Amino acid sequence: GNSVTQMEGPVTLSEEAFLTINCTYTATGYPSLFWYVQYPGEGLQLLLKATKADDKGSNKGFEATYRKETTSFHLEKGSVQVSDSAVYFCALFFSSNTGKLIFGQGTTLQVKP
Amino acid sequence: DGGITQSPKYLFRKEGQNVTLSCEQNLNHDAMYWYRQDPGQGLRLIYYSQIVNDFQKGDIAEGYSVSREKKESFPLTVTSAQKNPTAFYLCASQDLPSYNEQFFGPGTRLTVL
Numbered sequence: 408g409n410s411v412t413q414m415e416g417p418v419t420l421s422e423e424a425f426l427t428i429n430c431t432y433t434a435t436g437y438p439s440l441f442w443y444v445q446y447p448g449e450g451l452q453l454l455l456k457a458t459k460a461d462d463k464g465s466n467k468g469f470e471a472t473y474r475k476e477t478t479s480f481h482l483e484k485g486s487v488q489v490s491d492s493a494v495y496f497c498a499l500f501f502s503s504n505t506g507k508l509i510f511g512q513g514t515t516l517q518v519k520p
Numbered sequence: 521d522g523g524i525t526q527s528p529k530y531l532f533r534k535e536g537q538n539v540t541l542s543c544e545q546n547l548n549h550d551a552m553y554w555y556r557q558d559p560g561q562g563l564r565l566i567y568y569s570q571i572v573n574d575f576q577k578g579d580i581a582e583g584y585s586v587s588r589e590k591k592e593s594f595p596l597t598v599t600s601a602q603k604n605p606t607a608f609y610l611c612a613s614q615d616l617p618s619y620n621e622q623f624f625g626p627g628t629r630l631t632v633l
Contacts, residue, residue, distance in 0.1 A: 411562075441621065443624075448627075449626055449627065450524075450526075450610055450624035450625050450626045450627045451563075451610065451612075451624040452624070453621045453622075453623075456621065496562060496563070507553075507565060507568065507578075508553075508563075508565075508622055510562035510563045511562055512560070512561055512562040513560075513561070513562055
C-alpha cells in the first residue's frame, strides 16, 4: 500500500544551523508530495509541494526535491530560526484518487537560540 | 477572509456522552475531511465527504458519525462508542476537481474526563 516514512524526532538545532528532515514514500504510481507545518496548538499549513519527479518545491527558505529514483522528498533549510520550531509532516496523494492525503508521523523540530 | 473555522477550541466531556465538533468553511470547497491526531503520530482520516449528502468512512471511522447537509458545514460527532476519544481533531477542505492542497482548520482538542 501507499505510505510515508519520516525521520524520528525531535530534531534539536541551534539557530542558523542547516536542517534536513528525511521523508521517503512507498506508492504505486506517481503521487504529488507535500510538506505541511504545524505550529504549537494550531492546524496544519501547507509549506511546499511538488507534483512530478524532479520538481523542487520551495517556500520561506525551505526546499524539497521530488526524487523518483530514491522515492524521497527530503525537507531542507540552510539556516533555521527559533520561529521554525514546529512539527513537520510529509504527505502524498494521488489526484486520480479521492484526494485523500497520506501522512507521515511528523517530525518535531526544536530550534534553540 | 476565506478559511476554515472549528469550534470550540477546547472541549471536555464525561465518559458516555456524545459530543459534536463543528467545522465550517467559506472557501466554496466541495470536499471536506476529518482527521484525528494523537501525540507523536501522524494524522489519521476519520471521514470525508466530496459532495453534499454523501460521505465515506476513512481509516478509523468506528465510534464517529458525520453529516453533510450543507456544502460549507461538516460536523463530527464523537459517540460513546469511541473507546479512546481524547485527541486533537482537525478538519480540512479541498477544491475539486483540481485536487489541490487541503486547507486545515485550527483544530479542536477533546478531553474525556
